[in-house]
Amino acid sequence: MDSLSLILQAQTQNVLSQEQLLQLLQDPHIDKALFQAADRVRQKYVGNAVHLRALIEFTNICRNNCAYCGLQAQNTAVTRYRMTEDKIYALAHKAAKWGYKTVVLQGGEDGFFTVQRLVPLLRRIKALGLAITLSIGERPFEEYQAFKQAGADRYLLRIETTDKALYEKYNPAMSFENRLRCLEDLKRLNYEVGTGILVGLPGQTAQSLAQDLLFFKRFQPDMVGLGPFIPCPNTPLSDAPAPQLTPALKVMALTRLLLPDINIPATTAMEALQPNGRLQALQSGANVIMPNVTEGEERQNYALYPGKAAAAQAPQNLRQELEQKLHAIGRHIGTGYGGHKGRKGVPCC
Numbered sequence: 001m002d003s004l005s006l007i008l009q010a011q012t013q014n015v016l017s018q019e020q021l022l023q024l025l026q027d028p029h030i031d032k033a034l035f036q037a038a039d040r041v042r043q044k045y046v047g048n049a050v051h052l053r054a055l056i057e058f059t060n061i062c063r064n065n066c067a068y069c070g071l072q073a074q075n076t077a078v079t080r081y082r083m084t085e086d087k088i089y090a091l092a093h094k095a096a097k098w099g100y101k102t103v104v105l106q107g108g109e110d111g112f113f114t115v116q117r118l119v120p121l122l123r124r125i126k127a128l129g130l131a132i133t134l135s136i137g138e139r140p141f142e143e144y145q146a147f148k149q150a151g152a153d154r155y156l157l158r159i160e161t162t163d164k165a166l167y168e169k170y171n172p173a174m175s176f177e178n179r180l181r182c183l184e185d186l187k188r189l190n191y192e193v194g195t196g197i198l199v200g201l202p203g204q205t206a207q208s209l210a211q212d213l214l215f216f217k218r219f220q221p222d223m224v225g226l227g228p229f230i231p232c233p234n235t236p237l238s239d240a241p242a243p244q245l246t247p248a249l250k251v252m253a254l255t256r257l258l259l260p261d262i263n264i265p266a267t268t269a270m271e272a273l274q275p276n277g278r279l280q281a282l283q284s285g286a287n288v289i290m291p292n293v294t295e296g297e298e299r300q301n302y303a304l305y306p307g308k309a310a311a312a313q314a315p316q317n318l319r320q321e322l323e324q325k326l327h328a329i330g331r332h333i334g335t336g337y338g339g340h341k342g343r344k345g346v347p348c349c
């Protein structure tokens with residue numbers, strides 16, 4: 001079947017085989033048609049609302065050495081920080097005051113933040129009426145359970161790549177099986193689970209991206225975040241080729257065709273690569289933005305990759321600026337919690 005017919009078929013049936021995914025990933029002439037199809041599916045299944053999640057980057061200390069990440073433990077050029085629980089709570093309080101319905105607490109794998117520290121904090125934040133997303137890496141089942149019981153609703157854990165050899169090459173001392181175990185545990189505990197991959201890692205093939213997409217289809221996450229890989233100074237991949245936005249947008253659009261009602265963020269890495277990269281993503285299948293409400297020096301020091309978007313923007317102005325940009329493309333900020341429409345978890349409105 002030709003690529004345009006495949007796109008039209010996937011738009012209604014939401015199924016693509018590995019060979020068909022490969023064909024679409026490798027066809028450079030169908031990008032616009034693919035993005036438009038994903039945009040139509042997005043509009044039909046999740047509407048024109050864009051859900052905002054206020055991102056709080058509360059620790060940039062991490063025990064791991066992921067080769068693609070600027071926060072890796074071996075990077076001595078990073079000024080490390082760890083917020084106090086009171087500071088994290090104060091940022092969540094501000095986010096609620098500014099109208100956000102969800103906070104995302106994101107950090108490296110920092111052993112300082114034990115269950116004993118995080119559970120009381122989650123309870124305090126929950127009392128603000130916020131949905132809580134955690135993005136703090138791999139933990140044992142019992143810890144995920146304790147966080148859920150304390151009020152966490154969602155958990156983000158990217159699989160990064162489903163190519164086991166590539167995963168273990170770039171994540172030394174981490175196990176692909178444990179990553180999968182964590183994702184399964186989160187699902188069992190009834191979190192809204194977000195996963196995702198990096199697109200453009202050196203050595204990653206179209207075949208491996210097709211397998212990643214089939215993994216999403218099988219795993220049925222509630223959210224999928226795609227980041228274009230951006231080489232970061234002082235990391236083993238600092239000399240990797242310059243990244244491109246289009247391959248990440250293509251994987252994102254295909255994700256929307258396969259999983260029509262999930263939440264898909266327009267990621268900050270997309271904006272870092274190209275001005276208005278996030279708006280392009282919103283017009284190619286995405287329906288979520290995660291504005292960074294981290295303040296002060298910590299905001300500058302959470303350097304996952306160079307040029308992280310809006311690093312200098314004042315957090316209190318982000319919402320208003322986004323409102324104007326969204327209006328210009330016929331979209332609006334969602335007023336509810338923005339949960340996954342296809343399942344009973346966090347209310348979708």
Ligand code: SF4
Pocket residue numbers: 062063064065066069070071072073107108109137
């Ligand atoms: S990707 Fe996450 S786990 Fe890996 S080094 Fe960076 S912060 Fe740590």
